[in-house]
Amino acid sequence: MSAPDLVIRGGTICTASDRFVADLAVKDGKITQIAAHIDGARDVIDAAGLLVLPGGIDAHVHIAQEQGDGTVMADDFASGTRSAVAGGNTTVMPFALQKRGESLREAVRNYHTLAEGQSWCDVSFHMIITDPTPQVLGQELPALVQDGYTSFKVFMTYDDMVLNDAELLDVFDVARREKALVMVHAEGHDAIKYMTRKLEEQGKTAPYYHAEAHAQIAEREATHRAIAHAQLVDVPIVIVHVSGRDPMEQIQWARSRGLKVFAETCPQYIAMTAEDLKGLNMDFEGAKYVCSPPPRDFDSQKAIWQGLRDGTFDIFSSDHCPFYFEGENDTGKNNPRARTSFKWVPNGIPGVETRLPILFSEGVSKGRITLERFVALTSTNPAKLYGMYPQKGTLAIGADADITLWDANRRAPIRQADLHHGPDYTPYEGMEITGWPVRTILGGKTVFADGAMTAEAPQGRYLSRGFSPDQI
Known part of the structure; x- marks a missing residue:
């Protein structure tokens, strides 16, 4: 040798x-x-x-993703992957977003252009399907899956991304046939729109009310609906960024019946609560914590920890979705439109560099999970779930x-x-x-x-x- x-x-x-x-x-x-x-x-x-x-595998990050409303994402591939390796990660998995009216193949090609020569760690793309046309479902998506893009994400909310139930079923059917894995953002769009309208009518527009509009009830309902669709089609799915007890119970119900439902949670659900969105006396500082689903309460944190221990959760990802707070030319969270209502605050928080230290400190160092479980949640299981094991x-x-x-x-505070x-x-x-x-x-x-x-x-x-x- x-x-x-x-x-x-x-x-x-x-x-x-x-x-x-x-x-x-x-x-x-x-x-x-x-x-x-x-x-x-x-x-x-x-x-x-x-x-x-x-090395850590962060299976859910948003980097250099176009927003379409003038907001600028704060990380390109160079800064996002540099931050990832600083936080102990060696692979990240961002999303190639298909805009409505756009070819899925073209979306993937354009995203590769952004990443070319810029990545400090290894990368692999999920796709985001927003426009499941016959061309996409019949030709582009099957071909891309066979080319090694074996997972994609669908949304059950957001005006420019939401798929209706018929579209979800059609997409799930392609995934079953092609053996792809579907990631689901499970929040009920109509329930959120209803709650947002009611809160705005009452003058409740501060960032904190984002947490009330995106109620855990809406997440529970959408999780149940996604599972029902997956059961009908007989396809495995991943419920991503699960925030609390109610959607967890739906996942546990599905697994008790032998359904292939995987689950992911994130640092914001063990390190923050909705109270953080109040900022300093309900001021706009709370916008720094706006993400979807939002952090919940201490009972939800308790449930998440139990799920991390007992296997309800398969993976622990950051859902890194970085925006500037200030931002030049009103491109950050603190922009004039966002100040009129929580519904315009850019959804997402940074976390790719802090994901592993937070789980290690709060989990391993405090005796909530074992070191072996830490490795499984942050590296081994993501590699297995997304087709990279045992290479990764x-x-x-x-x-x-x-x-x-x-x-x-080593002890030290997180500092910007x-x-x-x-x-x-x-x-x-x-x-x-x-x-x-x-x-x-x-x-x-x-x-x-x-x-x-x-x-x-x-x-x-x-x-x-x-x-x-x-x-x-």
């Missing part, structure tokens, strides 16, 4: 099922050996006292050498000044974190260490994916 390019020495290696102290060798970007002691490497990293984990998501012979070293004892993303704020400002990634290795090469980028240029690759298994 030829000498390895790199040995990571003496760290505590942890996968979704095992934990042990060993050396790990890398050659030509792949893991080639794991043993008690390995000599002969050209480069050695001393990992004594550190955790050696598979684990530390095993032959896997990509995508590795993150963690200092489980320390982050590498594009937006001008973080909703987690001041949150105390115990346990931080200290080195991110992509394909055997260190890209981030000691708080700074170390790679000279973006080296991330685009990943064509296989099909997901029946279960993870």
